[in-house]
Every structure is written in structure tokens, then in C-alpha cells.
Amino acid sequence: MSANGYSADEIMAVEAARRLEDGTVCFVGIGLPSLAANLARRTHAPGCVLIYESGTIGAKPERLPLSIGDGELAETADAVVSVPEMFAYWLQGERIDVGFLSAAQIDRHGNLNSTVIGEYTSPKVRLPGGGGAPEIATGARDVFVLLRQTPRAFVERLDFTTSLGDRVRVVVTDLGILEPRDGELTLVATHPGVNTVEVRAATGWDLRVAADLATTTPPTEQELAVLRGLGTKSAA
Amino acid sequence: MIAPLRDAIQRFVRDGDTVALEGFTHLIPHAAGHELIRQERRDLTLVRMTPDLVYDQLIGMGCARKLVFSWGGNPGVGSLHRLRDAVEHGWPRPLELEEHSHAGMAAAYAAGAANLPFGVLRGYRGGDLPARTRVARVTCPFTGEELAAVGAHRPDVGIVHAQQADRRGNVQLWGIAGVQKETVLAAKHAIATVEEVVDELTLVPGGVVLPHWVLDAVAVARGGAHPSYAHGYYDRDNAFYVVWDEISRDRERFQEWMRRHVLETQDVTQYHERLAAETAAA
Numbered sequence A: 001m002s003a004n005g006y007s008a009d010e011i012m013a014v015e016a017a018r019r020l021e022d023g024t025v026c027f028v029g030i031g032l033p034s035l036a037a038n039l040a041r042r043t044h045a046p047g048c049v050l051i052y053e054s055g056t057i058g059a060k061p062e063r064l065p066l067s068i069g070d071g072e073l074a075e076t077a078d079a080v081v082s083v084p085e086m087f088a089y090w091l092q093g094e095r096i097d098v099g100f101l102s103a104a105q106i107d108r109h110g111n112l113n114s115t116v117i118g119e120y121t122s123p124k125v126r127l128p129g130g131g132g133a134p135e136i137a138t139g140a141r142d143v144f145v146l147l148r149q150t151p152r153a154f155v156e157r158l159d160f161t162t163s164l165g166d167r168v169r170v171v172v173t174d175l176g177i178l179e180p181r182d183g184e185l186t187l188v189a190t191h192p193g194v195n196t197v198e199v200r201a202a203t204g205w206d207l208r209v210a211a212d213l214a215t216t217t218p219p220t221e222q223e224l225a226v227l228r229g230l231g232t233k234s235a236a
Numbered sequence B: 001m002i003a004p005l006r007d008a009i010q011r012f013v014r015d016g017d018t019v020a021l022e023g024f025t026h027l028i029p030h031a032a033g034h035e036l037i038r039q040e041r042r043d044l045t046l047v048r049m050t051p052d053l054v055y056d057q058l059i060g061m062g063c064a065r066k067l068v069f070s071w072g073g074n075p076g077v078g079s080l081h082r083l084r085d086a087v088e089h090g091w092p093r094p095l096e097l098e099e100h101s102h103a104g105m106a107a108a109y110a111a112g113a114a115n116l117p118f119g120v121l122r123g124y125r126g127g128d129l130p131a132r133t134r135v136a137r138v139t140c141p142f143t144g145e146e147l148a149a150v151g152a153h154r155p156d157v158g159i160v161h162a163q164q165a166d167r168r169g170n171v172q173l174w175g176i177a178g179v180q181k182e183t184v185l186a187a188k189h190a191i192a193t194v195e196e197v198v199d200e201l202t203l204v205p206g207g208v209v210l211p212h213w214v215l216d217a218v219a220v221a222r223g224g225a226h227p228s229y230a231h232g233y234y235d236r237d238n239a240f241y242v243v244w245d246e247i248s249r250d251r252e253r254f255q256e257w258m259r260r261h262v263l264e265t266q267d268v269t270q271y272h273e274r275l276a277a278e279t280a281a282a
Helices: A006-017 A032-042 A071-076 A083-091 A133-139 A198-199 A220-232 B006-011 B030-038 B053-060 B081-089 B104-115 B180-186 B237-248 B251-263 B267-281
Strands: A025-028 A049-052 A098-102 A115-116 A123-126 A141-147 A168-172 A176-181 A184-190 A209-216 B018-021 B044-048 B064-068 B097-100 B118-121 B135-139 B146-151 B159-168 B171-174 B188-196 B209-210 B219-220
Touching: A006 A032, A006 A168, A006 A220, A006 B081, A025 A032, A032 A049, A032 A141, A032 B006, A032 B118, A049 B006, A083 A133, A083 B104, A083 B237, A098 A133, A123 B081, A133 A198, A133 B104, A176 B146, A184 A198, A184 B030, A198 A209, B018 B030, B030 B159, B030 B188, B030 B251, B030 B267, B044 B053, B053 B081, B053 B237, B053 B251, B064 B146, B064 B219, B081 B171, B081 B237, B081 B251, B104 B118, B104 B146, B104 B180, B180 B209, B188 B267, B237 B251
Parallel strands: A025 A049, A025 A098, A098 A141, A141 A168, A184 A209, B018 B044, B018 B159, B044 B064, B064 B097, B159 B188, B188 B219
Antiparallel strands: A115 A123, A168 A176, A176 A184, B118 B146, B135 B146, B159 B171, B171 B209
16 A cells, blocks of 8 residues: 555556446456456546456456356356357457457566466476466457566566567556557556656666656545455455 | 266266366366375376466466476466466476367367367467477478478367256356357366256256266266356355465475365365355454
8 A cells, every 4th residue: 555545456456447448349358457458437437348358248247246247247248158159259259349458477578477477387486377378468459567666577588478569558567557558568657656766666677758747636535435445356 | 877976976977098188167077186185196288278276276286297288387377387487397297288279179169069070270380389399390281381280189078167957967157158158068077067957957048058978977066167167156255266376386385285175175165164164253
């Protein structure tokens, strides 16, 4: 929780949500993307369509799910389709406006690594793997990346390229907003109270800063109230 | 047709087989996986889009030689520690990986079900994965577009969990249906475990029906998806996924847990009795 009364996760979810329009069709994962898309749906974008890769289209969960396959997603969905159909007809069929991704590492071009740290054949850390990411990255119209900014995550060179950054339109971090400008992720805004020195120190490459650098608007009371009301399904 | 799970596994799964126990976040066939462990199957090639706890258990108990997968984690929690230990340290034995994307795995199952040699998709473009897996490029004969080809999945045995069977062995599952229909139809032999047997199936909107003649065996395994869930029967045991993170971190604690809950129990009923007794004692 910052001195301003909101957490890093909350401002990340809010900034991502603000970028979703009414009617935007989102391919969401668990955690922050789910929080962001549900916030948008309950505030300015009630027609925002949430698709979880487990096959639920138009899910309207009351509480945030712990898994992309929670029963509530299926119960509240407009349609439930099989996984082959999801990837072939809906994602490859170019029905998705925004795909959310995260990763262990990102480079200056928005390429992501969620496969291994270290060598592929003798990894230091074997990560879960790409899952839906490779085709979300090339199949969704726009890709939003949500990732906390640290030198370990924002690296000069990925250990493994799991997905391509060609369609990454924005990277929302706990420190600010990066967007591709002239083929390279550039800091275009910082969150209130964050300065560019901090952001550059949290980046493993020589981060460009936009000349028209902006400051994000803090989460409103309404946004925070909705976010906190969503909560997360208790793990207990 | 309707047989004890023990007999079905004994009859249809051999050491060295390629086995797919599917379930995409729902209806995960845990009871069948436990039976493979009890019967000490070895050198299996395990196929699954989202290997989670039951594959962590199979790998940690030394049943697997190879894993074909697209996302291997503990959903909403983190890593699979037994999978990591096998890949990072070769414990209890080295594990060969064939890694795909979800879209690639789904296309490979669909091709298998359709009796095609490969699936086609717009995928595996760029990045480092194509060089590390079994994928090829094909050219569309009509447009000249280059596409990815993935070899069809044709597992020796496909295993799924469902809500219901009727007395003849027709099976119905509903809710999130994942890739189970494709798994059954792609496999040389197919086994379904079910929550219950009913006199007659009532078709559920969006339900998937597997006629008895595409299945080799149907076995009753009440609670057989735990800690996953069975839509309409019981919820996901979210707390167990969190606890598994601790149990599976340590080799000895893992082995002790497996001994108590799987090796020392005879079936899914005893497994649940043991869990219930521990919860009551806690």
C-alpha cells in the first residue's frame, strides 16, 4: 500500500482497465488481467467481453476466480466452448481485441519469456511455459502486458523468447506506463510519486523516456471501491 | 464395460505407453492418475495441455519418462515442484520434454481425433519454441501461406473424468469441457471415470456425450477429480492447491504424502476417507 492509499496491483489494474473500451473483447488470464477486465466491466465498459482460455466466453464472475477454470466462469458465461474451438475459431479467427500477457522477463521490444531462466536444456529455473501466450501474442489485435518492473524482469536479453512483442501496445507496471515508440518500449508515464530515475534503475536496458512524459491519474475512490469489492475468491 | 478402475488401468495401460489424462482446469482425472501410481507404471510418456498436481505426482513417483505439454504449473499458486525437480535435477529420474503452445496441443489432439497425421495452425511464429519442439512448416496449396504443422496426438491410452455414465457405459460431461472429446477420439484405448452411474443420461445443454462404443472402460470414481472439481457435484478445493505447494517442495514430505494418501489407500474412496480423517483431526 502506498502513501496514497492504493497498492501497486491496484494502480496496475486501474491503468489497464482504463484502456478497455465498452465492447472490447478481452482474452484474460488469472490475477491482474482478470481484475482489470472485471473492473472495466463494472465501471466505464459494461459491455466488455471477458474470455478465459478455458473456454468461457462472456464470463461475468461476481468474485475473482483463482483458476481460469472456476465453475463460476462457466455458470455466468454466454457460451462455453471446447479448448480446440477457443484457440482455432476465436483466437486464430481474430475475434479477440485485447489479449493480456505477463511473463518472467520482457525485453525492449515487448518479447516475453515464460519458459526458462538459464539454458533451455539445463535451466536454472524451469517456469510453467508459454501456454496460450505464443498465439495470443500473434492472434489478438492488441496485446497488453502487466508486469512489475524490476531489473530481473526488464532485461537486455531474454533467456528464452516465448512470445513475440509485435502486437504489444502497452506495458503497465507498478512504476508507470511503457508504450512502443519507434520500435522500442518507451516510458510514457509514471505513476504519482514515481520519478524517472527510479524507473530507469528498475530497467535492465537503457530505458528511453518520452519527451512528453505524463503522470497517471491516481485510482478514483469509485475504482478502488469496485476493485476491493471484487476481492479474490478465498483460497481457504 | 463398467469395471473397477483398478482393472481398467491394469488391462489397458502398459509400461512405456503414451498416456493422456486430460482435463482443462475441470474434471481432472486424479483418481486414475493415482491408480497408475499404485500399479507402478513406468516409462510413460505423459501428454497433457496443463499438467498440474496429478502429473506432478506421477512425475515425482517416477512413472514418467517424457512429458508432452504446453503449461506446467500450479494454477493460481505457482510452480510444480516435482516437475521442476525432475527437469532441473533429474529427480527421481530425468524427464524429457516436448513443449508446445496451447494452440499447438489443441490442434494436435483435434488432428488425432480426425485421423489426420498433423494439425495445421497459424502458430509457432518466431521465438525460441519452434527450435525446441516437434513442429514443421507447411505451405498452403491454395494461397501459398506458410503455416505450422504439429504431429497428431495419438496416445495409446486417453483417460478422462466425467460426471455421469448410464448402465451401458455411455458417458456425459458438462461445464468446461476442455479437450476431453478429442483425447478420447484420438486415443487407441479410452477410459472414462465418472462420479456416478445413472439409469438414463439426461442431456445437458452444451454437454459432451461419449458413446459407450468409443470407450474401452468406464469406472466409477466418486470424487475422482479432487482437488479439481466436477461441475454440479463439488467445487474446486482451492486450499489443497495452496497446500500442495508446501507438500511438494520437499522430496521426503512429498513421498510421505504419496505413501499415506495413494500407496496406502486402495482406491479413491479410501483416499477421501483418509483426507477426511486428517481434516477432522486437524
